[in-house]
Amino acid sequence: MRSHKEIAEEILGYPIGEDGCAPCPGAALHTAQSGPRDWRIWFDGEGKPHEYCFHNSCQGARDDFMRTLYRAISDEERGTRGTRKPVPKYQRPLPAAPKAQKVKPEDLNEDLAAALAARVEESITFDWLRAHSPVEIPDNPRAWGELLLKELYPSGSRILVFTAFASQGQYLYVVGDGVYKLGRKPGIKAVKAPRLPAGGDNGVWFLTAPITGKWEPNPGKRDPQGNLMPGRRHSACCTSFPFLVLESDNLTPDVWLKILVQLADPIVAVYTSGGKSVHALVKVSAATPEEFNAIKEGYILRLSPVGADAAAITPVRLSRLPGCMRHGTTGEFGTYIKYDKPRLQELLYLNPAAVHGEPILTMPSRKTRKAVK
Ligand SMILES: [Zn+2]
Incomplete structure (x- = not known):
């Protein structure tokens, strides 16, 4: 036998x-x-x-x-x-899986971006955004990170937080439960931490896709023997892909903000990098990376000519956690440059109930709303 x-x-x-x-x-x-x-x-x-x-x-x-x-x-x-x-x-080889169609980002069309920005007469400052934020931004920046995570993710969601960009994450924020300091390797238990990190050498980030919290083999990363390496931040560890990040590295913040406030897309949050850039988080509600990538193509076609960075629109994306301090930046050749004074990653706008078709520009200012009451 x-x-x-x-x-x-x-x-x-x-x-x-x-x-x-x-x-x-x-x-x-x-x-x-x-x-x-x-x-x-x-x-x-x-x-x-x-x-x-x-x-x-x-x-x-x-x-x-x-x-x-x-x-x-x-x-x-x-x-x-x-x-x-x-x-x-x-x-017999099976037929290959169909590939998602890839669109090519367009070069920035400066005239188009300038013309679009010029449609907004008033100047869109950080204060203007805070005044029009549907969720009031508290005065104390230490409350911003937790506020953003609590407002944007359902209870029980596990959000990975980073004080080192190229790492597997240092903290886990469990919505409705609190903060945990994570072990560096599989098998090391997480311990409860009093609060989110206050800052980092290059700042603090969160992974926009919630995770399971488990280490999983990463199909994209192998050790020298060819074995898959474990990770807790790759797409197989993510439970959904709810948001994409819009940022611009080639427009000045005033032009970029005037474009952002006109978009009909459901922008749930706007915050700074602690440097010059302003990032917007847009609700896409994708269940899988494939669904995310299909949705993303439309954004790239529409917004890359007016300054959006197509490379930043990915299902697994680290984004700046507002309310945290950034102590410096890593320059062109990998050298770390410490700022004279730490810079705050500022929360400017928060609208968890954002829907398509209601641009930020149409939001009533807080003063107006109070007057109506
Ligand atoms: Zn297989």
């Missing part, structure tokens, strides 16, 4: 390694790059097969393979082998 592994190899049409690794039966359906250790098959004490792949897009092909394998194993055990010999159909 053949071993269950041999039966699996016959169906696959190729050998399975000592460690159970082999090319995934659904590799052609992977939407991220395939690696030699992505897929693994093992047999439990009863010889029952189990399998796992780091990718999700191949699930259908893997289910199909497992059904064929179960049938072949039971045929083998009943001694009916030969009446229905499995066909090694996985030798």
